[in-house]
Amino acid sequence: MNDRIDEITNNLSRKRISESTIRRLSLYYRALSLLEKEGYETVSSKELAKREKLTPAQVRKDLSFFGSFGTRGLGYPVAELRRQLAAILGIDRQWQVALIGVGNIGSALVGYKEFVRQGFQIVKLFDNDQRKIGSNHKGIVVSDIADLESELKADSIEMVVIAVPATVAQYIVDDVVNAGIKAILNFAPVNLRVPSDVYLRNENMSMELEYLSFAIVNQHAQKRVRT
């Protein structure tokens, strides 16, 4: 019964999974959720690839890193593969997320349904602005950032989203790291230093517009890309 789990563990510990593969896993997961809703029981690598603008070989290779989920001649079982991917991505559970910085971007993220849909629940808000502290955003009362460390620990938060101005982001991150958080998503347009056991991802929205701008200005230069 635990063969699959062993297999996954084995594969994971032996092979190196690339960042691109993991990102595509998210895409597959999303596509499978949709396919399941549409009533499909199985799906081929060809169809999955088409929906996410990839190649069938890529899909098969990506999945093969984690096990053999398909049936030759038939394809992959939609519901089952979705479940498997959820487990692999670690989104077969709820994650308690704290959000720091209830400004422009911050407030938008509080109500971002896609987070909830994937199991990420923002359960705590922090800000340093006295006018915001104590106020209520979608049912969550904003805490004083001065209480960051104690409150993060008290609520056993595992992930933090940072949406503060670039100038103060490093100080905030240092506090977050001190509170023992190991996973941070940063929206501030600045490069943050974290110890090597802390996972940090940066979300830089204007970078994407810059890419578009480059593409327009240099029509000829780069390849069409699958975003």
Place this chain on the structure above:
Amino acid sequence: MNDRIDEITNNLSRKRISESTIRRLSLYYRALSLLEKEGYETVSSKELAKREKLTPAQVRKDLSFFGSFGTRGLGYPVAELRRQLAAILGIDRQWQVALIGVGNIGSALVGYKEFVRQGFQIVKLFDNDQRKIGSNHKGIVVSDIADLESELKADSIEMVVIAVPATVAQYIVDDVVNAGIKAILNFAPVNLRVPSDVYLRNENMSMELEYLSFAIVNQHAQKRVRT
């Protein structure tokens, strides 16, 4: 006097610039802006690499695709290189951007300062909600999405940001494409179809949280990555 421009053009038309290189150009640009503010006249590939967590060789190779900007023994002229990169990225000008969908994410983006700082000005808002149409967001009156085509053309908009629900995103994109727009940044968590001459980038914020979740759940598996 136009040697540099010719050189850039030549390099661009001959070589293939990878997506990663372009994304790093954005990082260099940001780092250079900061260095300039800090008063530096020159910067070495070593220092630039350190600031963006890359290798000096990477920095030099990336820049070398576009020309020879540095001086051996000295490094790169900060202000000059910043200007050059702005020109390469196409952000040495203002871009008129329209934003469709004044919901959660949409409203946040209207006031997102980093966009403005890089030359992207949101000058038009659209929504289909009667309660929102006509209302004012940061000085911009929300237009009816029914007038999309005519209004986009009238205001010579060149880029569009889509922040509508996933279920309607494809219809909106079709309209946007019909209006002649060639560059689209999509925040809806769905894969959109566009003709091959339209540049489309997707911003998927929960994908980043999923990556963090994967990283925590599979500590051992993937390499530390530079986000």
Place this chain on the structure above:
DNA sequence: ATTATATTGTGAACGTTTTCACATAAAGGT
């Protein structure tokens, strides 16, 4: 002038990721 030091620009080596191509195997039709 000469030498030491710093640092670029780049071809070649290396490593990683993607794609190819095919053996394998399940399902369905005859």
Place this chain on the structure above:
DNA sequence: ACCTTTATGTGAAAACGTTCACAATATAAT
């Protein structure tokens, strides 16, 4: 039972991206 079709899983090849290593060249010190 056999053949045809469909489609996976995966080594091997190809393509791509990164790093190495060093010649070239500028500056600074003596």
